[in-house]
Amino acid sequence: MNTFKTFTALLAGLLLVSGSALAQAPTTYPTKQVNLMVPYPAGGPSDSIARIFTLPLSKELGQQVIVENLGGVSGALAAQKVLAAPADGYYLFQGSPNEVILAALANAAVKVKAENFRLVHPVADAVMVFVARKDLPVNNVDELIALARKSADKPLTYGSVGIGSLYHLILEDVQQRTGTTLTHAPYKGNAPLLQDLGGGQVDFAVLVYSAGMGALADQGRLKVIGQLGAQRSELLKNVPSVSEGQELKNFSYKIWSGLMVPSNTPENVVQRLHKAIGATLHDPSVRSQLAAQTQLTSPPMSLPESAKFFEAETVRYRAIAKSINLQPQ
Numbered sequence: 439m440n441t442f443k444t445f446t447a448l449l450a451g452l453l454l455v456s457g458s459a460l461a462q463a464p465t466t467y468p469t470k471q472v473n474l475m476v477p478y479p480a481g482g483p484s485d486s487i488a489r490i491f492t493l494p495l496s497k498e499l500g501q502q503v504i505v506e507n508l509g510g511v512s513g514a515l516a517a518q519k520v521l522a523a524p525a526d527g528y529y530l531f532q533g534s535p536n537e538v539i540l541a542a543l544a545n546a547a548v549k550v551k552a553e554n555f556r557l558v559h560p561v562a563d564a565v566m567v568f569v570a571r572k573d574l575p576v577n578n579v580d581e582l583i584a585l586a587r588k589s590a591d592k593p594l595t596y597g598s599v600g601i602g603s604l605y606h607l608i609l610e611d612v613q614q615r616t617g618t619t620l621t622h623a624p625y626k627g628n629a630p631l632l633q634d635l636g637g638g639q640v641d642f643a644v645l646v647y648s649a650g651m652g653a654l655a656d657q658g659r660l661k662v663i664g665q666l667g668a669q670r671s672e673l674l675k676n677v678p679s680v681s682e683g684q685e686l687k688n689f690s691y692k693i694w695s696g697l698m699v700p701s702n703t704p705e706n707v708v709q710r711l712h713k714a715i716g717a718t719l720h721d722p723s724v725r726s727q728l729a730a731q732t733q734l735t736s737p738p739m740s741l742p743e744s745a746k747f748f749e750a751e752t753v754r755y756r757a758i759a760k761s762i763n764l765q766p767q
Contacts, residue, residue, distance in 0.1 A: 467527055467707045468501040474530045474697070475506050475520050477513035477537050483646075483731065487562050487695055488532050490727045491718055498714035503530075513537030514548040521554055525700040527707035531555065534695045536604055539752050543759045544602020546766035553701065557748040558708060559715040560696035560736035562728055565674050566608075566666040569651060570642040571635055572659055579664040580683040582642065586618040593621045597631040597643040600624050601767070605644045607758045608666070608691050614761065616685055635660050646693060647674060647732055666691045673732055694736060696744075712741050 474492065478484045488505045496503045508516040517537060523529040531538075538555055541548040568579050576582045586594050598605040601624050613620055623640050625631040632651060634640050636659040644666065645651065655662050664680045665671060668690040680686040697715055699708060716738060718724055725735045739747065 467710050468499050470501060470528065472496075472499060472501055472503045472528055472530060473506050474503055474532060475508065475516045476532050477509060477516035478507065479509045480505075480507045483564075483648075484532060484534075484695065486731050487728070487733060490724055490731070491561065491697075491715075494718040494721045494724055495714060498717045499710075511547055512541035512545050514541055514545070514550050517550040517555075521550065521700055523700075525703045527699060527703055527711060529699075530558075530711070531698045532561075532695055533557075533698045534604075534693060535751055535755060536693075538698070539755050540602055540604060540607070540759075542766070543756065543764055544600070544766060548766075552748070552752040555698040556701045556703060556708065557696050557698050557744045558711045558741075559719075559739060559744055560694045560747070561715065561719065562695050562733040563736055564693045564695075564733055565647040565671040566605075566644055566691055566693055567647045567651075567662050567674070567677065568642060568644055568664040568666070568680070569635060569655075570661045570663050571638045571640065572661055573638060574641055574661070577661070577663060578678060578683060579680045580685045582663065583612075583616050583618060583685045586616070586620060590619055593619045594641040595621045595623050597623045597625050597634065597640040599627055599631065602759070602764055604691075604693060604755075607755060607762075607764075608644050610762045611758050612686070612689075615689065632660075649732060652732075671734065673729060673734065696736070696748075708741065712744075 474488050476485050476488045485505065485507060492503045492505060508519060513536065517531060517533070520529045520531040533555065538550065539552050542551055568582065570576060570582065576585055596609050598609065600606065606622060609620060628645060631643055631645070632654065635643060636654055647662070651662065654660050662677050665674055665677050667679055668681060670677065670679050680689050697711070699711065719735050719738065728735055
């Protein structure tokens with residue numbers, strides 16, 4: 439009898455310990471579909487990048503990854519939807535500096551901050567270029583700055599996709615570095631800005647290089663006079679980097695997009711995502727499809743490196759916004 443009681447007590451204890459261990463053990467992630475939120479409508483550049491990653495990322499995670507599109511309020515609607523969902527890794531956000539850093543600096547309606555998100559890994563880097571109207575009498579960025587200095591009484595005009603956009607802040611930085619004065623002409627998108635550049639209504643702009651822009655340049659309707667990376671991009675080897683000139687030494691910008699999660703997402707989930715995303719970046723089909731979109735695959739980064747990169751980008755753009763006294767409207 440005592441032996442039976444002892445056995446029963448031991449069995450009960452083992453079951454209790456086993457049940458407790460199962461309760462504390464993390465659920466294997468993922469166990470269901472993962473949504474990749476794109477903060478713009480279907481068919482645009484961001485959407486195209488996201489769809490390049492869905493199949494290889496699904497393969498790496500062992501669960502289907504689907505794209506969800508939600509545009510509006512400078513990307514804040516989509517960001518807010520991701521932040522409102524459980525922080526469990528089943529809603530990823532495809533973000534760039536425009537949505538997660540700059541939107542809140544220019545738009546009072548945007549309450550999303552960079553600190554709300556954790557960058558798991560950058561995935562794609564776009565080539566940014568100086569592009570000028572066809573008859574502007576300059577052929578490189580040094581000549582553009584020299585012309586800007588001569589034109590102080592009637593400043594050159596530059597276009598951007600809006601006040602507080604990345605392109606706006608870059609050209610404010612150019613003015614501060616070179617002591618020039620330019621007139622800002624904000625547009626509602628790339629397409630109308632390129633159209634006006636082609637028509638000569640605005641002098642120049644900084645924009646992401648695209649196949650459409652390349653076609654306009656080949657037709658002689660505008661000029662691509664410099665790129666903003668530290669070195670020439672392998673996608674645009676015939677256009678000099680601004681750092682090769684004299685006026686903008688050590689001047690380097692790139693626009694990146696990355697996959698993010700809410701900052702309070704469990705560490706084991708973030709690590710699983712980081713490993714899967716890193717693997718997709720080595721996929722030759724991903725690299726070739728990004729190149730077809732005039733995008734480069736982001737270099738590999740550890741999780742600490744991703745965090746350091748994201749923090750540095752946030753500090754950089756907030757400092758420029760403060761220096762020009764940019765106020766949310």
